[in-house]
Amino acid sequence: MNNQNYVYLKVEQNGWVMTLTLLREAKLNAMNSAMMAELTDCFRRIHDRSDVRVVILTGSGKAFMAGADIEEYSGFDLGAFFSFQNKGREMYRAIEECPKPVIAAVNGYALGGGFEIVLACDMVVASEKAKFGLPEVNLGLVPGGGGVQKALRAVGPYAAKEMLMTGRFLTAQEGLDLRIINQVTSPDQLLEVATALAQTIAEKAPLAVQGLKKLVNEGRDASLETAQAYDRAYLANLFYSTDAQEGIAAFVEKRPPVFVGK
Known part of the structure; x- marks a missing residue:
């Protein structure tokens, strides 16, 4: 996929891994309506791409993204402000519903x-x-893009309330301690480490990886019994897939599997 004439988004692909870079460096990649539309469009296009197995999302310059563009919405009336928020919700949903794993490589x-x-x-x-x-x-506002409920589920009510009510910034180490970050690395190795993680995942069976994303996301808020039943049903559906049969055969034959996403 080329850059689709995107202004605020650079799209690069290396093998099974696609890297998206936010390009509004002068504004610390602050999110305006046009950037939201580009991200929404891009993730919707990725949704059914069989040649993309993992996505990396990062920012240019000193920031990943310093929030919404306050200057853009400062003059909005209530209707325009809600429209802006709804565009953001579409963008977050496009990322969340992308079946491919998405790795945030946070540079600032x-x-x-x-x-x-x-x-x-x-x-x-x-x-x-x-x-x-x-x-x-x-x-004088609260997060409107899902941050309250996601922070609650990620770190628990006490840490979430402290973070939300003080508005303070967390360091990378604090994020690691709170288990909202998987790895912390030096700035010059960030993309190398993120790419290595992406490539490791991309080598696995795509249908199983996509299924695991779905099972974790949807099972998180279900009862244990319901979630486990869903796991078993998904496993049964995968058993006769080409990739599952290849993975089982490769294990028995003591050779590396070759997965095709079918």
Whole structure:
């Protein structure tokens, strides 16, 4: 996929891994309506791409994304503001519903809507210089892109309330301690580490990987019994897939499997 004439998004592909880079460096990649539309469009296009197995999302310059563009919505009336929020919700949903794993490679500030994008991703690799936060309280607002409920589910009510009510920024190490970050690395190795993780996942059976994303996301808020029943049903559906039969045969024959996503 080329850049589809995107202004705020660079699209690159290396094998099974697609890397998306936010391109609004002068504004610390602050999210405006056009950027939201481009991200929504891009993730919807990725949805059915059989040649993409893992996506990396990162930012250019000193920030991953420093939140929504406050200058854009500062003059909105209530209707326009809700329209802006709805566009954001479409973008987050496009990321969440993308069947391919999405890895956030956080190089700097991930604040407000930027942190909400991180929370919409499946895994997070962060630079030692990264900062995370939901500082909407400083504007007299609350997060509107799912940040409240996702933070609650990610870190628990006490840590979430402290983070939300103070608006303070978390360091990468704090994010690691709270288990909202998978790995912390030096700034110059960020994309290398994220790409290595992406390539490891891309080598696995695509249908199983996509199924695991779905099972974890949907099972999180279900009862244990319901979630386990869903797991078993999904396993049964996968058993006669080409990839499952290949994986089983390769194990018996003591050779590396070759997965084709069928």
